[in-house]
Amino acid sequence: MDDEPRADAGGVTGEKYDVKRAHRELYSPSAGDFAVVEVPPMQYLAIDGHGDPNTGQDYADAVTALFSVAYALKFRSKRELGRDLVVAPLEGLWRADDPEVFITRDKSAWSWTMLMFQPDWITEELVGEAIAADTKAPRPALDRLRLQRIHEGAAVQILHLGSYDAETATLERLHHEWMPAHGLTFNGDHHEIYLSDARRTAPEKLRTILRQPVRPVEVDAPES
Template structure:
């Protein structure tokens, strides 16, 4: 049976819109950093997606090569994610999209090591004759967060964020966004194939006890 992270770790991939508190463990990702409006055609954000998926699938399909990853199991490539921030802004200002800075992410199964990542970069670079030097091995210890499923356009996220913060405050927590703890989005829907009104995005904000 193919491992699907959304089914195995349902607490981190909710299917309803009710906010909840979660403790997120340290996880490993493929990552590409950049900045600018995510909607810009050919911009850095869209380029980051183009770079991430070939590496993710090279790791997944390593089973068909002579290279063996210790503890390998077949898996569904997890959904695209991103950490977002803007210099001098606590949270997100959706009116200033050109000021966005981001780290695009794809989560990796626990068996994937930095050594496996290095092999995948070399393999994909040779096979696709592309420069994957912007892709990095990224470990993120996210910790305590409030999260919720947002359904609809990205521009409507502030209403969901407000509900998350009201729930957080009611449970005795406060926001803890800082340089190493950022606004986090997990894209359950593919924005290239889904109508804006039907987009599903998990929003996650770091918190701490009041």
């Protein structure tokens, strides 16, 4: 019998819920090689946008809004529900008509959904209350923020060490070598999980999980 407290119990043990501990297999990949994981349905704060994240004000506004609401939910959850949690890392879904733009780094062609994980006891009502209570400086992206459940299923992931622009070689190997060799193809948006704070971490020391949902390549049945 397992007597250890379960992280998925949602804080009933008195410990802070930390998604990185509750789902170690999803948030602690190896940097050595790609691994296939099964990602269950997970709930996130989400905001959509488009364009270069390095220069677009829209992206900066979205990230600011996400962190503001995520911290408000943390304090509200602890105060009103008696359930404390660690604020989850920033994540992003990235998409484009041509996946090659992620390799060429044509950031103007990128569309994105920025995310922050929320445990299941965080409801749309709580999110709405947290947004309504935000009386600080104007946050232009708050009206676009939503609570969304995402189910990626089978995915391939790896830990990338280094700058975001240095991801190119890893993504090229994933797209053109590893996935074809294993009979897999794309089945969803490119997903990144930012384990480091880019404002306080040297580019060469950044830790980013690169994840790609996948499905088996369909093979046409031979004609009889």
